[in-house]
Amino acid sequence: MTGEFFFNHKRAVLFGMVASTLAIAACSDNLSGGKSCPTLCPEQSVALQDTTIEGSVFADTTVLGIPSIGNETFLMLSTHADTFDSRAIIRFDTITQTFTGASSTDSTIAEVDSATLVIPLALDDTLRKPTAPITIEAYDVDTASTDTVASILTSLFRPDRFLGSRTFAPESILDTLRLPINGDTVLNRVLNGTKLRVGLRLVTRPGFDLRVGSTSSGLSVALRFRASKDTAATPVVVTPISTTPLNQLFLSGPLSDYSIIAKGAVKGNPTLLSVGGPPSRRTFLRFNIPSRIIDSTTIVRASLLLTQAPNRFVDTKDSVRVFPLAVLSSPTVSDISSLLQFLGNAGEFGMDSLNLVPSDSGVRSFEIVGLTRVWKQQTPSVAQRAIALISGLEGQRPAQIDFYSNRAPVGLRPRLRITYVPATSFGLP
Amino acid sequence: MRSFRSRLPAIVFARAAIATLVASAGLATRAAAQAALSLQGFGFPTGQLSTRALGTGGSIGEIDPLSPINPASVALIATRMVYFQAEPEFRTISTPTGDDHTRVSRFPNVFGAVPVGGGWVISLGSSTLLDRTSTTTFSQPQFLSAGDSVTMTTKFNIEGAMNDVRVAAAWSPTDWFRLGFGLHGITGHNLVTVQQTFDDTTAFATSQQQRILSFSGTAASIGAQLIAKDFTFALSGRQGGTLTMSAEDTTLTHARVPNRFGGSITYTGLTNSYISIRTSHDDWSALGGLGSATLRGVDGWDTSIGADISGPKLGSRPLYLRAGVRDRTLPFTADANTVTEKSINTGIGTLFANGRMLSDLAVVYARRSADLNETESAWTISIGLSIRP
Numbered sequence: 001m002t003g004e005f006f007f008n009h010k011r012a013v014l015f016g017m018v019a020s021t022l023a024i025a026a027c028s029d030n031l032s033g034g035k036s037c038p039t040l041c042p043e044q045s046v047a048l049q050d051t052t053i054e055g056s057v058f059a060d061t062t063v064l065g066i067p068s069i070g071n072e073t074f075l076m077l078s079t080h081a082d083t084f085d086s087r088a089i090i091r092f093d094t095i096t097q098t099f100t101g102a103s104s105t106d107s108t109i110a111e112v113d114s115a116t117l118v119i120p121l122a123l124d125d126t127l128r129k130p131t132a133p134i135t136i137e138a139y140d141v142d143t144a145s146t147d148t149v150a151s152i153l154t155s156l157f158r159p160d161r162f163l164g165s166r167t168f169a170p171e172s173i174l175d176t177l178r179l180p181i182n183g184d185t186v187l188n189r190v191l192n193g194t195k196l197r198v199g200l201r202l203v204t205r206p207g208f209d210l211r212v213g214s215t216s217s218g219l220s221v222a223l224r225f226r227a228s229k230d231t232a233a234t235p236v237v238v239t240p241i242s243t244t245p246l247n248q249l250f251l252s253g254p255l256s257d258y259s260i261i262a263k264g265a266v267k268g269n270p271t272l273l274s275v276g277g278p279p280s281r282r283t284f285l286r287f288n289i290p291s292r293i294i295d296s297t298t299i300v301r302a303s304l305l306l307t308q309a310p311n312r313f314v315d316t317k318d319s320v321r322v323f324p325l326a327v328l329s330s331p332t333v334s335d336i337s338s339l340l341q342f343l344g345n346a347g348e349f350g351m352d353s354l355n356l357v358p359s360d361s362g363v364r365s366f367e368i369v370g371l372t373r374v375w376k377q378q379t380p381s382v383a384q385r386a387i388a389l390i391s392g393l394e395g396q397r398p399a400q401i402d403f404y405s406n407r408a409p410v411g412l413r414p415r416l417r418i419t420y421v422p423a424t425s426f427g428l429p
Numbered sequence: 430m431r432s433f434r435s436r437l438p439a440i441v442f443a444r445a446a447i448a449t450l451v452a453s454a455g456l457a458t459r460a461a462a463q464a465a466l467s468l469q470g471f472g473f474p475t476g477q478l479s480t481r482a483l484g485t486g487g488s489i490g491e492i493d494p495l496s497p498i499n500p501a502s503v504a505l506i507a508t509r510m511v512y513f514q515a516e517p518e519f520r521t522i523s524t525p526t527g528d529d530h531t532r533v534s535r536f537p538n539v540f541g542a543v544p545v546g547g548g549w550v551i552s553l554g555s556s557t558l559l560d561r562t563s564t565t566t567f568s569q570p571q572f573l574s575a576g577d578s579v580t581m582t583t584k585f586n587i588e589g590a591m592n593d594v595r596v597a598a599a600w601s602p603t604d605w606f607r608l609g610f611g612l613h614g615i616t617g618h619n620l621v622t623v624q625q626t627f628d629d630t631t632a633f634a635t636s637q638q639q640r641i642l643s644f645s646g647t648a649a650s651i652g653a654q655l656i657a658k659d660f661t662f663a664l665s666g667r668q669g670g671t672l673t674m675s676a677e678d679t680t681l682t683h684a685r686v687p688n689r690f691g692g693s694i695t696y697t698g699l700t701n702s703y704i705s706i707r708t709s710h711d712d713w714s715a716l717g718g719l720g721s722a723t724l725r726g727v728d729g730w731d732t733s734i735g736a737d738i739s740g741p742k743l744g745s746r747p748l749y750l751r752a753g754v755r756d757r758t759l760p761f762t763a764d765a766n767t768v769t770e771k772s773i774n775t776g777i778g779t780l781f782a783n784g785r786m787l788s789d790l791a792v793v794y795a796r797r798s799a800d801l802n803e804t805e806s807a808w809t810i811s812i813g814l815s816i817r818p
Contacts, residue, residue: 040464050573427621
């Protein structure tokens with residue numbers, strides 16, 4: 001092959017040149033570290049600025065009773081000697097009066113056999129075993145009195161209303177517990193078409209907490225019984241339902257099952273911001289970030305620094321995950337309790353949670369930079385510059401995490417540490 | 430005269446080649462480099478030389494019609510013509526801590542010209558005056574408060590260039606004299622992106638800021654060529670007008686487009702061959718006011734000697750062999766030190782498609798240095814295609 005060949009095949013040669021041009025021109029980047037910096041790139045160094053703003057949290061408060069009664073994801077069934085006692089109420093206000101027999105025909109219930117409460121537990125509770133056997137007692141807590149008041153309901157946990165109990169060895173506590181109850185009482189309610197409302201009480205020493213499934217989590221306690229001695233007949237399964245308050249489904253629905261605190265409700269402390277606890281509570285913090293920072297710089301770190309105060313009430317060594325959440329409602333909503341119920345999801349805006357132990361103390365840092373970026377894009381009249389702190393186990397366990405509030409001594413108050421890239425005339429050589 | 434039918438394949442082929450080259454410009458939109466001696470200030474001066482002229486070290490730049498330097502050289506163009514140039518550079522920056530390697534793709538010159546009769550030729554072209562395209566990545570600790578620090582990695586990316594859009598007209602009243610005029614619009618932008626990432630990704634979020642620096646300015650140029658029996662003498666100059674840099678709708682700085690003057694003497698006693706020496710002076714210091722207070726432009730000479738020799742024919746096609754050396758001062762100081770460049774150039778050129786397409790290839794090895802520990806070397810491959818549609 002000679003050079004003449006290529007020049008006689010001009011298309012091949014030219015296309016070869018074009019292809020070479022394309023290949024060379026489209027070659028990918030090949031970056032490596034800037035070893036010649038800073039000598040040859042002095043204008044490229046943009047240093048970070050760091051400031052801690054005292055008083056940046058200009059409104060903080062803790063609101064008790066959130067989530068509201070009946071809206072707990074799991075029911076708190078706890079006992080801690082003389083310190084704390086919470087119980088679970090499950091309402092079976094409507095119980096079917098027929099069952100499907102062996103011949104697949106519906107028949108009226110005339111007898112009740114093997115009445116049992118099937119109690120699902122939160123999965124992680126099955127890994128958290130008590131050190132001693134626990135006993136769960138069931139009581140008939142139906143009453144004509146105000147039916148959500150803890151003191152009234154607690155008074156109904158008495159021998160003449162006893163429905164049954166069972167003691168469980170630690171190793172037997174798996175994902176579901178089965179508690180036999182008095183079949184005559186169940187039959188009475190079936191035949192009369194009246195409500196069966198069951199109160200559960202945990203009895204054990206030392207203290208222990210169970211998280212019982214609820215209608216809110218889709219894993220509710222169920223009443224199961226046989227209406228015939230024929231084992232081929234389908235068992236009757238009744239799920240919780242509440243008919244009161246009458247014609248107010250928004251309220252009666254959640255009250256299908258709920259927790260009450262029989263003993264040990266902790267009052268709020270104005271010098272503290274708290275999450276979790278009995279009754280469950282959330283904390284609201286509103287920020288005042290100087291516009292020279294939030295509007296004119298790029299924030300790369302925003303740490304809400306809270307000083308934790310030790311809480312030695314119950315479960316002092318059990319860790320609790322505390323989540324910072326964005327407040328989503330606009331400033332037209334001013335009621336803090338309402339604001340604390342319109343929140344973003346956990347992990348949204350890149351905000352991570354902290355695993356804290358109630359008895360610990362020290363400065364805790366919640367990273368909220370992702371949310372400050374959102375605040376930069378929207379004016380305070382559109383997006384509240386506020387966050388909520390909630391416990392991942394709110395309403396389910398009594399553990400409470402406390403932080404010092406703006407009413408505490410100066411050195412302990414909340415503050416915001418902001419690291420930012422200042423507005424510079426970057427790019428000019 | 431050849432029939433239209435016989436010319437058709439060449440025309441179609443030429444158009445396809447143009448389309449392919451234009452598409453290649455779109456493909457190669459990303460380029461990268463690092464902090465380098467050649468990238469100080471507003472960037473690297475590509476020299477506004479065609480591939481052909483680059484192969485001679487730039488020595489024939491004053492008489493090369495494809496190099497937008499001397500507007501009088503446009504008069505050499507006898508037919509309609511378009512020209513496109515691609516120029517990747519492979520660069521190594523040597524430092525006491527090691528070497529950085531990078532490559533950058535450039536398209537420094539696009540050009541078209543049309544003879545309009547009466548010895549007049551007009552042209553429109555765009556060439557890169559200063560190319561600032563670069564990417565620098567470096568990490569450094571940031572000390573925030575007592576006992577608090579984080580390692581920050583900064584990626585400083587700049588894309589874009591300051592371009593020279595020239596409308597030129599050249600007149601050739603006799604065989605021994607050519608005169609040309611040019612009006613220049615200095616335009617283009619630098620898209621500057623600063624991205625900062627952190628090793629602590631839980632607490633820190635990535636920061637990214639972008640800014641577009643736009644340039645607008647004017648200049649005028651004039652050039653003349655005197656053709657003697659065995660020599661061609663060429664002179665040209667550019668008078669800069671006001672140059673403005675703005676970000677969005679805000680004017681940031683004003684400066685002057687650098688003045689330039691240059692000349693060359695070329696021996697043309699050998700058929701189709703040129704042996705030339707050229708020098709040019711750029712008033713880069715005029716750009717000092719365009720940047721920050723620490724920016725310093727350096728007035729400098731660009732001198733070269735080289736030859737474009739008609740080589741052996743391969744088949745019926747001529748082959749042009751080129752070589753040259755060049756010495757110049759780069760426009761901006763590095764750490765307050767003047768940067769110089771010395772290069773060895775070589776190139777070839779030939780015709781295709783029945784003489785309708787001239788293709789040139791140049792290879793340049795350059796060493797850039799200043800009174801610093803850092804040095805820079807670069808291989809540049811320049812490919813130029815001129816087509817007579």
